[in-house]
Amino acid sequence: MASATIKEIRNRIRSIDSTRQITRAMELVASSKLKKAQMRIEASRPYFRIIYGTLQDIMRKNSDGSLPYLAPVNPDGKAAYIVIAGDRGLAGGYNSNILRSAQSHIEGKNACVLPIGKRAKEFFENRKADIMSLGCQEAERVSVGDCFTVANQLCADFRNGAISSLSLMYTEFVSVLSQKCSEICLLPLKREEGISDKLDILYEPSPEETFEAMIPEYVGGVLYGALCESRASEHAARRSAMDTATQNAEEMIDSLSLKYNQARQAAITQEITEIVAGSRQ
Amino acid sequence: MTAFPLTIVTPDGVQFDGQAEQLIVRTVSGDMGVLAGHENIVCPLGMGQAVIISNGEKRTAACIGGILTVLGGNVRLVPTTFEWADQIDLPRAEDAGRRARQQMNAASDSAQLRLAEARLKRALVRESVARAYGRK
Numbered sequence: 001m002a003s004a005t006i007k008e009i010r011n012r013i014r015s016i017d018s019t020r021q022i023t024r025a026m027e028l029v030a031s032s033k034l035k036k037a038q039m040r041i042e043a044s045r046p047y048f049r050i051i052y053g054t055l056q057d058i059m060r061k062n063s064d065g066s067l068p069y070l071a072p073v074n075p076d077g078k079a080a081y082i083v084i085a086g087d088r089g090l091a092g093g094y095n096s097n098i099l100r101s102a103q104s105h106i107e108g109k110n111a112c113v114l115p116i117g118k119r120a121k122e123f124f125e126n127r128k129a130d131i132m133s134l135g136c137q138e139a140e141r142v143s144v145g146d147c148f149t150v151a152n153q154l155c156a157d158f159r160n161g162a163i164s165s166l167s168l169m170y171t172e173f174v175s176v177l178s179q180k181c182s183e184i185c186l187l188p189l190k191r192e193e194g195i196s197d198k199l200d201i202l203y204e205p206s207p208e209e210t211f212e213a214m215i216p217e218y219v220g221g222v223l224y225g226a227l228c229e230s231r232a233s234e235h236a237a238r239r240s241a242m243d244t245a246t247q248n249a250e251e252m253i254d255s256l257s258l259k260y261n262q263a264r265q266a267a268i269t270q271e272i273t274e275i276v277a278g279s280r281q
Numbered sequence: 282m283t284a285f286p287l288t289i290v291t292p293d294g295v296q297f298d299g300q301a302e303q304l305i306v307r308t309v310s311g312d313m314g315v316l317a318g319h320e321n322i323v324c325p326l327g328m329g330q331a332v333i334i335s336n337g338e339k340r341t342a343a344c345i346g347g348i349l350t351v352l353g354g355n356v357r358l359v360p361t362t363f364e365w366a367d368q369i370d371l372p373r374a375e376d377a378g379r380r381a382r383q384q385m386n387a388a389s390d391s392a393q394l395r396l397a398e399a400r401l402k403r404a405l406v407r408e409s410v411a412r413a414y415g416r417k
Binding site for chain 2: 042047054209
């Protein structure tokens with residue numbers, strides 16, 4: 001009986017050890033991807049800042065309501081949501097957090113969803129949500145160009161009244177240890193209060209045309225930025241989930257090793273007792 | 282020639298940050314040249330070749346979409362894609378052009394046609410910039 005438990009414990013230790021090796025490897029992969037994703041976030045920020053600043057400048061100078069995109073063409077149109085999640089699981093609460101928060105926003109509304117990431121696509125398909133498909137399903141493979149194609153399409157939909165608003169749901173990368181589900185309302189555009197700078201600026205060909213041409217760039221830029229943030233968040237979430245898993249595995253191995261040694265010692269003691277008892281007779 | 286500070290920023294990061302003497306870009310209303318002391322201007326970019334002369338050296342690039350801003354003498358070029366002529370992936374551009382042509386022929390509605398047209402245009406801009414630079 002004793003030898004059976006010893007063998008069982010040894011097998012468990014071995015299997016936990018191989019799981020630990022896998023989680024450790026996944027953690028290392030996630031950290032190296034995280035580093036790259038963080039660099040990409042940094043790189044994409046100035047672009048967004050300049051585009052957004054210029055848009056706000058134009059809006060502040062043209063407050064007579066002649067600019068498009070500030071109000072929906074058709075207020076009864078659908079509310080469109082872009083939801084960014086991951087392609088794979090094993091990333092802690094990353095996928096479920098963002099999908100649950102998206103679902104609570106969308107529920108009961110006249111809404112359609114553009115899911116990015118395999119998990120998001122499966123989630124909304126299962127719930128029979130109204131899905132717009134623009135051909136980007138794998139979050140890892142969406143390029144800058146794809147973002148701008150999608151943005152152009154959505155802006156055209158907004159102009160012809162097919163959608164009445166456009167929101168973006170993604171996971172904001174606050175730090176390596178903390179990620180937050182966020183929602184940005186992209187369209188209709190909101191004017192930020194502030195004082196217009198005194199500089200005289202020439203808009204070529206005209207402020208309105210410049211504004212119109214810039215909106216898809218803005219939407220595409222924000223979308224790409226959010227995608228970078230989401231990817232970084234996914235890697236960070238996976239890294240910490242795998243770190244915890246590795247630690248748990250180590251703890252389990254420690255406690256099992258203790259049990260194993262105890263069982264081994266008990267078996268030896270028993271054997272000795274039996275031999276001693278046998279020699280007396 | 283007098284130089285001015287020029288920054289070129291795309292969503293992929295900063296492509297150029299330094300002094301330049303001259304910049305020529307294709308805007309939506311045609312080619313525009315910028316020299317030091319240009320007035321404040323904001324204009325959306327079209328698709329075409331950008332020429333940057335910096336330290337007397339001329340460099341060309343494919344520059345697509347985005348905006349050009351000149352504010353208080355600082356010139357910022359903010360395109361969606363910007364590729365230096367010597368870094369363009371020519372076979373990929375040719376491939377993309379071929380695929381776009383096929384998509385145009387197969388397009389069933391105007392939205393698809395527009396998308397394919399835009400793709401073809403981008404591919405042609407890249408190709409022509411790379412060839413003008415002397416690559417084969």
